[in-house]
Amino acid sequence: MMKACIFGASGYTGVELVKILHKHPTFELSNCYVSEGSADKDKRVNDVHACLDADCNYVLQAASERELSEIAAQHDAVFLALPHEVSHHWAPKLLEQNVRVFDLSGAYRLSDLAIFEQAYCFANTYPDTVQDAVYGLAEWNKQAIQAASMVAVPGCYPTASLIGIKPIVESELLADNCIPVINATSGVSGAGRKASSTTSFYEVSLTPYGVLNHRHTPEIEEHAKTKVIFTPHLGAFKRGILATTTMFLKETACAENIAQAYSNAYANSPIVRIRSNWPKVDELANTPYCDIYWKYDTEKRCLVVCTAIDNLLKGAASQAVQCANLAFGMSEEVGLI
Ligand SMILES: NC(=O)C1=CN([C@@H]2O[C@H](COP(=O)(O)OP(=O)(O)OC[C@H]3O[C@@H](n4cnc5c(N)ncnc54)[C@H](OP(=O)(O)O)[C@@H]3O)[C@@H](O)[C@H]2O)C=CC1
Ligand SMILES: CC(=O)N[C@@H](CCC(=O)OP(=O)(O)O)C(=O)O
DSSP states (O other): OEEEEEESTTSHHHHHHHHHHHHOSSEEEEEEEEOTTOTTTTSBHHHHSTTSOTTOOOBEEEOOGGGHHHHHHTOSEEEEOSOHHHHHHHHHHHHTSSOEEEEOSSTTSOSOHHHHHHHHSSOOOOHHHHHHOEEOOTTTOHHHHHTOSEEEOOOHHHHHHHHHHHHHHHTTOBOTTOOOEEEEEEOGGGGOSSOOGGGSTTTOOSEEOSTTTOTHHHHHHHHHTSOOEEEEEEOSSSSOEEEEEEEEBOTTOOHHHHHHHHHHHHTTOSSEEEOSSOOOHHHHTTSSOEEEEEEEETTTTEEEEEEEEOTTTTTTHHHHHHHHHHHTTSOTTTTTO
């Protein structure tokens, strides 16, 4: 068994990691950590999150930066479900030990430090770790993930968006002057567990936010290798993301080569499911899958592709474990389906 631990185990993505690793056949969940000042420290995780099974009773231990080396030395895999700023400092310290790090935050997803600073409003001061970090979009980066010590697990919106766009870009079907337009809606768990008025049940409706300046725009652009116009929306539901992307294609594109592009990318994927109808978030909630469906208007040369995921799973925790499975030589879907 490989020993694993989770930092940020009391949060929304952290608790999904607890669920998955608790039942995983190869990873043994050895320790669950929260911050030194956490209101949940010393509690059992299933007392904090009653949805967990009775035997899923790990104690939420307080951990500080001082203990990172010692903790890293005791584990094979470390999962960081922490705020970006905390992962940014902690990942390089953990990596000094012989451990693999799977970071769910955005701290190491962008290779350009100036673009990072603009998007996250703080500077990444560990350029070597940035360079070593492998982007964990599992369907597209398998070989690099298999060899990685540091995996930057993609954001939730970027996962949903990139799965729809990349087959078209990589197959050179996108029209030269086309900027894909992505409209995506997330449930409120995307904002994390910390209470705020914008995510309170009474306040949430359906509305766009982060228009033309959301930090996921540069992440999608770097990994799709194209500019995009990305508009996120907050919806009045708990879990899930639905991303609808509109793209104009080259004159040479036809329904057959679009189908071929998606089939080449995902026909053998255990996680991405090519459907025969439009996906619905409720069908994906609590699963590690990404569902995809598209329609092409030949006359307008317009492709509309729709992808749906659970933001806490394929958008975070299950994709982190998908990457860990690959990094430890297993099939990507082990312990997930
Ligand atoms: N929610 C989502 O859909 C997605 C989230 N992510 C990313 O994953 C990460 C976790 O997100 P999420 O689970 O939603 O966040 P939550 O706010 O739900 O949880 C954050 C966790 O981090 C802990 N924490 C907070 N501050 C510190 C600190 N200074 N030191 C140590 N631990 C700390 C919290 O515990 P405590 O304060 O009790 O110590 C809690 O366990 C974030 O970087 C987020 O951007 C990525 C993709 C999707
Ligand atoms: C609904 C909501 O607020 N969603 C979050 C995105 C989820 C997240 O935590 O983003 P990372 O993938 O970058 O970590 C947001 O828009 O900031």
